[in-house]
Amino acid sequence: MPAIAETYSLGLPVEIGRIDQELKKLWQESKGAATRASLINLAVYCEEAGSLNTNTQLMARIAENHACRAIVIEADCKAKENRVDSWISAHCHVSRAGSKQVCSEQISFLLKGTCTTLLPSIVFSHLDSDLPFYLWWQEEFREPMDPQLWAWVDRVIYDSWAWDDFRAQMHFVESAQQEAKQRIVLCDLNWTRLDAFRFALAQFFDHPASHHNFAKIRRVRIDFAPGFRSTALLFAGWLAAQLSWRCEKTDMEDKLRFVGPSNGKIDIQLRERPGEPVTEVALETPEVEFLVTHAQCGDLLEVSRGKPGEKRTPQLMPAGKNDPVSLMSAELMRGGPHDVYLHAVSCVRNLL
Amino acid sequence: MNRAAEQPEPNPLREGISARAVPQPCTIVIFGATGDLTHRKLVPALYNVAADGELPPAVAIVGFARREKSDDEFRRDLEDATRKFSRQAVRDEIWKTFAQSIFYHQSEFEDESGYKTLAKRLDEIDKDYGTRGNRLFYFAAAPDQFEPILKHLKAAGLNQTCKGSWARVILEKPFGTDLASARELNRLVRNSFAEEQTYRIDHFLGKETAQNILVLRFANAIFAPLWNTHYIDQVQITAAETLGVETRAGFYERAGALRDMVQNHLLQLLCLVAMEPPTDLGADSIRDEKVKVVRSLRRWSRKEIAANVVRGQYAKGAIHGDPVVGYRQEQNVKPDSQTETFVALKLFIDNWRWADVPIYLRVGKRLPKSATEISIHFKKAPAVLFNKDLRDLNVLVIRIQPDEGISLRIHAKVPGASFRIEPVKMDFHYGTSFGKASPEAYERLLLDAMSGDATLFARRDEVEHAWAFIDTIQDAWAAEKDAPELYFYPAGSWGPEAADDLLARDGRAWRRL
Numbered sequence: 001m002p003a004i005a006e007t008y009s010l011g012l013p014v015e016i017g018r019i020d021q022e023l024k025k026l027w028q029e030s031k032g033a034a035t036r037a038s039l040i041n042l043a044v045y046c047e048e049a050g051s052l053n054t055n056t057q058l059m060a061r062i063a064e065n066h067a068c069r070a071i072v073i074e075a076d077c078k079a080k081e082n083r084v085d086s087w088i089s090a091h092c093h094v095s096r097a098g099s100k101q102v103c104s105e106q107i108s109f110l111l112k113g114t115c116t117t118l119l120p121s122i123v124f125s126h127l128d129s130d131l132p133f134y135l136w137w138q139e140e141f142r143e144p145m146d147p148q149l150w151a152w153v154d155r156v157i158y159d160s161w162a163w164d165d166f167r168a169q170m171h172f173v174e175s176a177q178q179e180a181k182q183r184i185v186l187c188d189l190n191w192t193r194l195d196a197f198r199f200a201l202a203q204f205f206d207h208p209a210s211h212h213n214f215a216k217i218r219r220v221r222i223d224f225a226p227g228f229r230s231t232a233l234l235f236a237g238w239l240a241a242q243l244s245w246r247c248e249k250t251d252m253e254d255k256l257r258f259v260g261p262s263n264g265k266i267d268i269q270l271r272e273r274p275g276e277p278v279t280e281v282a283l284e285t286p287e288v289e290f291l292v293t294h295a296q297c298g299d300l301l302e303v304s305r306g307k308p309g310e311k312r313t314p315q316l317m318p319a320g321k322n323d324p325v326s327l328m329s330a331e332l333m334r335g336g337p338h339d340v341y342l343h344a345v346s347c348v349r350n351l352l
Numbered sequence: 353m354n355r356a357a358e359q360p361e362p363n364p365l366r367e368g369i370s371a372r373a374v375p376q377p378c379t380i381v382i383f384g385a386t387g388d389l390t391h392r393k394l395v396p397a398l399y400n401v402a403a404d405g406e407l408p409p410a411v412a413i414v415g416f417a418r419r420e421k422s423d424d425e426f427r428r429d430l431e432d433a434t435r436k437f438s439r440q441a442v443r444d445e446i447w448k449t450f451a452q453s454i455f456y457h458q459s460e461f462e463d464e465s466g467y468k469t470l471a472k473r474l475d476e477i478d479k480d481y482g483t484r485g486n487r488l489f490y491f492a493a494a495p496d497q498f499e500p501i502l503k504h505l506k507a508a509g510l511n512q513t514c515k516g517s518w519a520r521v522i523l524e525k526p527f528g529t530d531l532a533s534a535r536e537l538n539r540l541v542r543n544s545f546a547e548e549q550t551y552r553i554d555h556f557l558g559k560e561t562a563q564n565i566l567v568l569r570f571a572n573a574i575f576a577p578l579w580n581t582h583y584i585d586q587v588q589i590t591a592a593e594t595l596g597v598e599t600r601a602g603f604y605e606r607a608g609a610l611r612d613m614v615q616n617h618l619l620q621l622l623c624l625v626a627m628e629p630p631t632d633l634g635a636d637s638i639r640d641e642k643v644k645v646v647r648s649l650r651r652w653s654r655k656e657i658a659a660n661v662v663r664g665q666y667a668k669g670a671i672h673g674d675p676v677v678g679y680r681q682e683q684n685v686k687p688d689s690q691t692e693t694f695v696a697l698k699l700f701i702d703n704w705r706w707a708d709v710p711i712y713l714r715v716g717k718r719l720p721k722s723a724t725e726i727s728i729h730f731k732k733a734p735a736v737l738f739n740k741d742l743r744d745l746n747v748l749v750i751r752i753q754p755d756e757g758i759s760l761r762i763h764a765k766v767p768g769a770s771f772r773i774e775p776v777k778m779d780f781h782y783g784t785s786f787g788k789a790s791p792e793a794y795e796r797l798l799l800d801a802m803s804g805d806a807t808l809f810a811r812r813d814e815v816e817h818a819w820a821f822i823d824t825i826q827d828a829w830a831a832e833k834d835a836p837e838l839y840f841y842p843a844g845s846w847g848p849e850a851a852d853d854l855l856a857r858d859g860r861a862w863r864r865l
Contacts, residue, residue, distance in 0.1 A: 048805045067785055095783045102784045195369075196405070202365035203408055206374045207484055209516055211361060241363040297445055303409055305482075315409030316449045340368035 010056055010108050011089025019107055019126060022088050026105075034101040037067030040332070041127045045073045045119070046138040052108055053140075056089070061090040061325045063104035066332045069128035070106040075116040082113035084122070134187075136328070140164070141172035149183065150176040157331060159162040159189040161230055161277075168352035189327045192334075193342045194235050195274065195318035200292040200301045201231055202281075203317075214243055215260065215284035220268040225323065228277040229270065230352055233280060237269050237348035238340065247347060275351050277322055284308070294319060303304075360519045365778050375802035376518075377410030380478050380487035381470070383461065383501050384493030385415025385426070388645065391433035391526065394492065395442040396864060398792035399434045402450045403443065404791075406799060412453040414471065418460055419797040439792055453466045454483055462500045463491065467508035467727050476512070483562060485517030488801055492524055506544040508796070522551045522801055525616050526607065527810070532824065551801045552810040556617040556724075561756040563808070565624040565726070567636075568750065570661075575748075580705045580728065585731045585745060588712045588863050589621055592719040593670050596843070601684035608691045610663070613715040615822045619646060621752070625726055626701055639814060644652040645816040656804070657828040658836040662850045664694035669843030676718065676843045689799025690829075690838055693717040696851035697825070700857075705754065714862065718843035724752040735739040736765070747863065756790070757781040768833035800825040 014022045027036060029309060042062070044055050050072040060068040072092070093104040107126050111118065127133055132154040140163060150156075163169045177184045183270060205211060220239060224232035236256060240247065245258035245266055256268040273279050280293040288305055291312075295302045302314035320330060346352075366374060382390050382445045403409045415426050431451065435442045453711070457473060459466025478485050487510065491498055502521075505511050513519045521541065528534030541550055556562055569575055571642075578584070591613055602610065623642035630637040652660055667678040679685055679693050694716035701711065728747040747761040757791050759779040766772040783792065800808055829835055839848030846862065 035781075037783055039785055066788075095781070109353075198365070200370055200404060202363060202369055203374075205363045206367055207377055208361040208407060209484065211363070214364075239365075242367060250580050295445070300445065313452060314449070316401070317405040336368070338368070 009089060010087040013087050014086065016084055016086045016109075018339070019086060019088060020250070023105055026088060026090060026241060030101075030103075034090070034103045035095075036090075037102050038106060038131060038333065039066065040068045041071065041131050041133045042068040042136065042332075043071035043073065043123055043133070044136040044138060045074050045075065047074070047077060048138075049074075050087075050293060051138070052110060053235035056106065056108065057182075058324055058328070059104075059106055060091040062332070063106075064093050064326050065329050067102065067104050070104060071126055072106060072108040072178060073111065073119065073122070074109070075111045076113070076115045079112035082115050083116065084112070084115050086108040087113075094128045105139065116279050117284050120146055120152075123149065124152065134332070140170055141176075143172075145172055145176045145179075147176075147179050151180050152182065153184050154217070155185040155187050157187040157189065157328070159327075160234075160352075161190040161193070162226065163230075166230065170349065171268060174224075185337055186341065187331050188337060188341060189324075189331060190231050191234055191344070192321070192327050192331045193231055193277050193320075193322060193339070194238070194335075195330055196237060196301060196318055197235065197281055197292055200303045200317045201281060201290065203303070204290045204305055212286050213288065213290075215262060215264065216241070216287070217266055217283050217314070218264070218286065219282075219284040221271060221280070221282040221284075222268065222278065223271045223273045223275075223280040224278050226272055227276050231277045232270050234341075234344055234349045235347075236270070236351075237283065238282075239268075240347040241340070241343035245347075247351070275321070364645075366478045367410050369590045373800070373803035375406070375408055375799045375807045376486055376804070377408045377483050378488050378518075379414055379474055379481075379483045380413040380490060380798075380802075381416055381457075381474070382486045382490045382492055383416045383497070384491070385456070386417040386419050386421070386429075387492055390415065391430065392437045393792075393794045394798070395430045396434045396438040399442065399447065399450055399797055400439055400440060401795050401799055402486065403440060405449050406795075408409050410484070411472055411802075412455065412477045412481045412483050413468070414455045414473065414477070415622040416457045416459060416466075416491075419457070420458055421456050423451040423454070423456050427451045427452040427454050428740050430454060443663055451701075461504075464504050464507060465692070466811045467504040467510065471611065481665055485515065487517075487519045487522045489519070490524075491522065495526060495528075495537070497522070499538065502540050502544045506553045511544040511549075516550070518804070519545070520549050520801060520804075521842075522553055522809075526553055526611065527616075528819060529611060530608065531607060531816060531823050534815055534819045538816065542812075547812055548806070549808055550569040552812075552815060554616050554620050554810055555621055555793040555797065556667050556752070557808040558795075559752055559756070559812075560623065560790040561752045562624060564758075565621075565750060569625075570629055570755060575839075580639045581707050583730055584709050584728055585845050586712065586729045586858075586860060587622075587625060588714070588729070589618055589708055590713075590727075590728045591618060591715045591724045592846075592865065593717055593722045594719060595722070596666065596676060596681050596718050597611050597685065599681060601682055601702050604693075605689060606664075607686060608826060609693055609695045609717070610822060611717050614662065614695055614697070614713060614809070615818050618713050618715060619818050619821075621724075621726060622713070623814075624659050625728070625750075626706055626711075628705070633807070635809075636811075639811045643811070643814050643817060644703070645701060645822065646814060648703040648706075649699045650702050650823050651821065652828075653749065653825050654828045654831065654834070657666075657825055660699070660854070661695065661828075661836065662854055663692035663829060664696075664716070664839040664841050664847060664848040664851065665689070665691065666693050666716075667840045667845045669718065669845065671718060671720075671839075678840075678843065679718075684819050692829075692838065694719075694847045694848070696837075696847060696854055698854055708859060712845065712860075712862070714851065716847050719846060720844055721865060723754065723865050725865065728754070729860075729863075732780075738771065738773055745754070751865075755781060755783065757783075789799060812842060 055072045087108040089106045090103040092101045095102045134155045135153045136157040158201045222232040242259045248257040258266040276294050283290040288306045289308045299319050300316045300317045304312040304314040306312040373407050528537045625646045627641040628647045630641045696714045699711050728748040749759045751757050757780045761775050764776045841848040
């Protein structure tokens, strides 16, 4: 590939009207040494100054596992001047077969002033046709939610961890979803953060003979890192939704009470501890404790079950990572609807 | 594929996490645990699924073999092998916990007492590791050992389990050497394990692309109306390898390419290409349709076999520029061996969909490149307008290995004032489109067996019907009088000329790989 294809750079500045021609030229210049690959349109929107560079680096790494047409947008809504700058580049890596370069295209935009209202038109005119459109929204949602834009989105990706007002934000995305006639799948990276823990805890109950324990759960403890209370609450919401627990009112910040299907009380304790977003989850019945905890080495979980205080032999499972690239890769890999997430949210919406 | 396989009570915490049937806690007992398959494939596959978090924590592995060995020695051997053969680097901390559940059980296969002590040991493992009385017996031993193993498993009561638990057996090919021996093997297995407990493994079916054949056919409406005799001119399936007989001469001398590859791998691929849509994705629904294909294969008379089946054996030649010896010069091969290392055959599926569509299969050792692929050659468009002089057909190629993917050859106008038309290729590569590496076939198949999903395993009747078809060819070759000729081809060529003639007679040619 020519020098403009250098990974991690914004690439070649181009006039917005010449993007398609310049992209075409980019591939012609590669003389067949590289293969363009694209399975999705992945647009990322951010209003933070300098985010074009940061997101370009993220896209380069995401594209290694998820070939896409990347559209990276930085918007400066408060700028006095009105202008749009654009660049094209390609993120290339050697394919698994090892014989050729596989490249994802990136188109980058810097929108200033009133030009930020051009977002839908800019996005629409640069989508790779017939491919699904994923929008990674790194800002808080706010009025007006442009129905023109949202009607085109297949999946909207956000991180509720960063939200100040969960209920208000969910209202925005759910409204957009309704306007789009439920076509949009809501993908919360804060939920993705829980994948490994949910997986590790679920496997304890794969055998039908272990299902009787669901009704016996009396206490749940979720340890979370400072700033990740919403992550812990989503976890509690997941348990409640899947096990049909109803939330009882609680005035305490760190203790929740739920009622099970047979009216048994379940106390959930949320404990703030330094470490990973969720560091440990314990489910207790009178006879047995199911424990998932982060191993010392960081990217593994130790899972064990046994009587409290009894010596156990933990097994190790992957823990996943809490960086944007890993979270996005996990999210993009998963696909499908996220009904379980919505159920979890509805169980703890008022607590978030 | 069989989402609901033996999952009577779904785990509510699994919802939305995994689309596949969930592997159950169990103890995997490997017979022939000191052999190549265990070291190269089985344990690395189990390690990989453990490292990916797919293996339930309550899984134990018991190696059963003759050699004296302690648990620790066995673990060390397996660790060395896994470090060498695993698709991902071995992490010490994961291996350490994985290895805690590996044990070695020394016994002769014929020694009844060895199975009684095995039963005791499995009970202890159930208590200590929560494997819940579920047992998966993997027969990685030589086929002649299957009988004593099955007999003693039954005598020790290991073929049965208490309510809520299961016992399953995985058999490695070859499933017999002909119809009679396959029936006998099936009878032996059935004496100890019911058909639904029996998993006959064909690792080709665990490959991502093989599974994708069903998706390609039944999730894409564009192919359905074209997938029949009205639009398809011919189908070719090729399994080529550059390797010679290597260290398998003892086995290969008795088997040959027809039994080693065609009876199982190639016919399985053919079934996936030719089967009718199943009513659902249940194991038996899919296997019912596959069996119908094998049953519909036209049986040739001896005379027809001579005309439609070509057998060959590699002579000395060169692979990638390096000289190699002929098959008869290989170690442990008889100097006058009649074993075929190459087979090309033309067959027909006598049913409504495939009437008169020739299917050409080709398999061989010491061919110029290693590749397995299926090509569907569509009929020519009417010979008017642009098509009067076109020689190439539209071809849909499904590449099974290497470089898994799908390509479609179409015709396009060459830019310019004249109406010159050339074939162009639309190409989909798994490796390019999906960054994530596909799991090894054994990983998928082991998890399926632990989940009770038999979709990708061969059923008894599939195996027997396949042998019935193969036996007619094998019998013709073994005939004392007028047996078809064994052709020789130089290593590094695409087989004997007779294989090319087989298609040339029909005005066709093998696809260039």
